[in-house]
Amino acid sequence: MSEAAISAEGLVRTFGDVRALDGVDLEVPEATVLGLLGPNGAGKTTAVRVLTTLLRPDSGRASVAGVDVLKHPDKVRSLIGLSGQYAAVDEYLTGQENLQMVGELYQMSAREAKARARELLKRFSLDDAAGRIAKTYSGGMRRRLDLAAALVVRPPVMFLDEPTTGLDPRNRMALWEVIEELVGEGTTLLLTTQYLEEADRLAHDIAVVDRGRVIARGTADQLKAQIGGERVEVVVTDSAALPLAVEALAPYAIGEPTVEPHTRRITVPVTGGARVLADVIRDLDARGILIHDIGLRRPTLDDVFLSLTGHVTEAEEGGDEDEGGPQSPDGETGAGRRAGRKKARV
Ligand SMILES: Nc1ncnc2c1ncn2[C@@H]1O[C@H](COP(=O)(O)OP(=O)(O)OP(=O)(O)O)[C@@H](O)[C@H]1O
Numbered sequence: 001m002s003e004a005a006i007s008a009e010g011l012v013r014t015f016g017d018v019r020a021l022d023g024v025d026l027e028v029p030e031a032t033v034l035g036l037l038g039p040n041g042a043g044k045t046t047a048v049r050v051l052t053t054l055l056r057p058d059s060g061r062a063s064v065a066g067v068d069v070l071k072h073p074d075k076v077r078s079l080i081g082l083s084g085q086y087a088a089v090d091e092y093l094t095g096q097e098n099l100q101m102v103g104e105l106y107q108m109s110a111r112e113a114k115a116r117a118r119e120l121l122k123r124f125s126l127d128d129a130a131g132r133i134a135k136t137y138s139g140g141m142r143r144r145l146d147l148a149a150a151l152v153v154r155p156p157v158m159f160l161d162e163p164t165t166g167l168d169p170r171n172r173m174a175l176w177e178v179i180e181e182l183v184g185e186g187t188t189l190l191l192t193t194q195y196l197e198e199a200d201r202l203a204h205d206i207a208v209v210d211r212g213r214v215i216a217r218g219t220a221d222q223l224k225a226q227i228g229g230e231r232v233e234v235v236v237t238d239s240a241a242l243p244l245a246v247e248a249l250a251p252y253a254i255g256e257p258t259v260e261p262h263t264r265r266i267t268v269p270v271t272g273g274a275r276v277l278a279d280v281i282r283d284l285d286a287r288g289i290l291i292h293d294i295g296l297r298r299p300t301l302d303d304v305f306l307s308l309t310g311h312v313t314e315a316e317e318g319g320d321e322d323e324g325g326p327q328s329p330d331g332e333t334g335a336g337r338r339a340g341r342k343k344a345r346v
């Protein structure tokens with residue numbers, strides 16, 4: 001038995017001609033979060049369904065908390081929590097009843113189940129709606145109730161399939177906090193997401209999946225480093241100053257500069273971070289070159305995703321099958337963060 005809380009080897013699952021899983025290996029150490037990233041149709045949900053015993057693979061093996069998923073599915077089910085891309089709450093029970101029922105199903109005392117239900121309803125801002133039947137909930141409310149249901153019992157291993165799709169920024173944050181608490185207490189989590197910022201914040205390790213295969217794996221920083229380092233971007237006020245500015249930047253560049261005359265922008269790859277930026281500003285100033293804008297850009301996970309898969313994520317494309325519609329993970333506040341993103345679409 002390995003140390004890994006979730007482990008998969010050579011998982012293959014086909015649907016007719018589609019190889020939804022085409023030899024997937026995964027390894028998630030205990031009390032860590034693995035972020036499964038990938039474009040639509042990559043095989044993320046299929047992988048989650050196999051690991052949670054809802055679907056049998058054509059070949060390969062998998063274990064959860066040391067228990068073989070194919071040989072002992074019942075045992076595995078008792079060890080995991082699952083929240084799916086599509087909600088599974090009972091429409092004719094109230095929010096409170098839904099959560100309480102889950103608790104009692106998992107052998108909590110009535111009193112304990114009630115208290116846990118209350119706590120979670122509060123956490124996800126559902127306390128006002130606790131006494132209403134779920135049928136009357138909005139899409140986002142249902143989603144939150146489904147998530148709360150997955151969190152009633154604190155299972156050793158959790159699977160969350162796009163947990164924050166359709167949630168507003170406040171509820172997304174609330175969920176992140178709950179997740180961080182659980183992982184701090186020892187829960188292992190496999191999370192799929194279209195929001196790269198979510199993976200950046202929560203995942204210890206990221207596996208990028210495309211066409212049923214894991215095409216890259218590492219920490220967010222490792223993946224970013226893989227596609228190239230930081231760069232200084234300068235926009236000069238007067239395009240006549242471009243040649244002079246290129247000359248001033250040359251000592252700092254560790255590669256060829258890119259010059260875009262129409263936007264008066266020069267980009268040079270650098271190392272050394274903010275220190276270099278300060279030196280560059282001083283140098284340009286000493287030469288009397290007026291700066292319209294300047295910044296240090298680091299690659300974002302968006303850049304990584306684009307460069308690896310050649311797709312933008314669903315959240316970026318603006319297409320979304322979920323009722324909440326596309327939302328950026330931070331309510332699109334991060335002008336600075338977003339500024340570093342290439343707009344390329346393939
Ligand atoms: N039950 C099914 N019957 C037929 N094809 C399926 C079935 N389930 C999945 N597929 C196909 O397998 C591939 C992987 O689907 P999957 O749902 O795992 O993707 P995903 O990565 O979760 O995508 P999304 O980001 O859209 O949720 C897709 O081409 C999908 O059409």
Ligand SMILES: [Mg+2]
Pocket residue numbers: 044045046085161
């Ligand atoms: Mg999916």
